Amino acid sequence: MRLAKKHDSSILEGDLTPMIDMTFQLIAFFMVLINFTQSESNDKVQLPDSELAKPPESVLENYRIIHLAEDGTAVMGTKQEHYKGLRTTLDLQYREIQYSGDEPALTTIVIRAHKNAKGGMVQELIQICQEAGFESFALRAEENVNSGFKYISPVPAGG
Amino acid sequence: MKIRNADKAGEKIELQMTPMIDIVFQLLVFFIMTFKIVSMEGDFNIRMPAAAPQAAPPEQMEFPPMKLYLSADADGTLTGIQLNESQPTSFQALNQEIQKLVGTDGGPGARETAEIEIGFDYDLRYEFVIGAVTAVSGTKTTQGDVVKLIEKIRFNTPEAPE
Numbered sequence: 001m002r003l004a005k006k007h008d009s010s011i012l013e014g015d016l017t018p019m020i021d022m023t024f025q026l027i028a029f030f031m032v033l034i035n036f037t038q039s040e041s042n043d044k045v046q047l048p049d050s051e052l053a054k055p056p057e058s059v060l061e062n063y064r065i066i067h068l069a070e071d072g073t074a075v076m077g078t079k080q081e082h083y084k085g086l087r088t089t090l091d092l093q094y095r096e097i098q099y100s101g102d103e104p105a106l107t108t109i110v111i112r113a114h115k116n117a118k119g120g121m122v123q124e125l126i127q128i129c130q131e132a133g134f135e136s137f138a139l140r141a142e143e144n145v146n147s148g149f150k151y152i153s154p155v156p157a158g159g
Numbered sequence: 160m161k162i163r164n165a166d167k168a169g170e171k172i173e174l175q176m177t178p179m180i181d182i183v184f185q186l187l188v189f190f191i192m193t194f195k196i197v198s199m200e201g202d203f204n205i206r207m208p209a210a211a212p213q214a215a216p217p218e219q220m221e222f223p224p225m226k227l228y229l230s231a232d233a234d235g236t237l238t239g240i241q242l243n244e245s246q247p248t249s250f251q252a253l254n255q256e257i258q259k260l261v262g263t264d265g266g267p268g269a270r271e272t273a274e275i276e277i278g279f280d281y282d283l284r285y286e287f288v289i290g291a292v293t294a295v296s297g298t299k300t301t302q303g304d305v306v307k308l309i310e311k312i313r314f315n316t317p318e319a320p321e
Contacts, residue, residue, distance in 0.1 A: 016176055023183050030190030041197065048286035050293040052305055053201030060202075110202065118235060119288040120281030123314050128205060138202035141289050 044069035048115035049144035060110070060138070062102050064093055066129075068113040072121055083125045090132035109135045133149075203292050205312050225260065225275040225309070226252075229291055231283035240291070254294040257308050273308070278315035 045067045066086070067075040074083035076093070097104045109129050113122050126137055230239040240247050247253040261273045275295055279288060297307045 016180070020176075020180070020183070023180075025185055027183065027186050027190060030187070030263055034190060034193065041194075047200065048289040050203075050289050051299055052199070052293050052297050053199075053203070054305070055199050055201055091291055105208075108204075113285045115217070115286035115289075116235070117217075117285045118281060118287050119229075119279045119283040120286065120299070122285055123279075123316075125215055126207060126314060135206060135208045137205050137207060139205065139289065139292065140202050141293075143199040159202065 010088050040065060042067040042069075042075055042112065044073065044075070045114045045141040046116075047112060047140060047142040051144045053141035055143075059110055062097070063138070064107060065110045065112060066119065066125065067122055068091050068111060068117055068125060069118045070114040072117075074125065083121060083128070086125070087132060090129060094133050104133050105135045107134060108138050110138045110140055110141045119135070120141050125140045138158040200275055203289070203296060203312070203315070204214075207313050223272070225257075227277045227291060227295065229277070229279035229283055229287060231280040231287070233282060235282045235284040235287075237283060237287040250290050250294040253291065254298055257295050258298060261308055271310075274311040274313070275309050276313055276315055281318060289301075 035143055064076065069075075072082050072084075074081060074086050076086060076089050076139070079086075079089045080088070094104045095105050106109075109126075111122060111125065113125075122139075226243060228241045229237055230241070232238050240250075240253055242253060242256055245256060247256050277288070277291060277295070279291075292312060294310060295309050297305050299305055
């Protein structure tokens, strides 16, 4: 009778190479896609979408971001208050920009308003910023991959 | 001469994989937990000085001044669009109306003087405002290129809610 070849009594080891290959590929994938620009977003704000909202080709140099939630809460930097009380914060920002040698009128106020916020609130917020001395604004929207206009009026054409 | 370790020549050197795999899996878990799919964002630029902007004299204006008003019901849903004297029934119709007014075949700078003032009811939801801004500021060709229409957009002064 022929006996099977007797192995050493050492521990059996699986081949780890494919698993390590895959794991490193996964790590590389997540490292490349990780987004460090979380500071520009706010959990309270869900942006409206637009088919023309494309990421800008040139990065804004001087800008301040105001998040406007559905209930009128505005977040600017570390300050969180109702948008009507934002004037003091804006005045501070204005002086800070002047102190740093930049032109406040050329500083863009990026408004990230919730899609269900009242349009009048955005208008008032712009007015408050104007009173503080800011002139340039950017309304931020989310890129809509499904192109086309969403609103179809219930009113029939010519009606 | 005595050869050192001659008896170990065929021995396999084994690396300790366990600590490396531990760290690698921790890194993997960290990246998976912090991963967030963020959609791309873009801006619509509007320039609004505090002093009411002076309209250019009619002879300098290539296009007539345009006024757009969006009406809303109590829920903030859009109920009507008024562009000068016409009433487009949708943002698509508004976009076509704007294309008729300012044209899409002009060369660079042809539409530089075109200006529009957008007004809307206080309660109108912001998504409709952005929809109107999208409709007046450009259009997408079938190839996916963006043709700009009106670049000078401003909002009227807000009216306090009743």
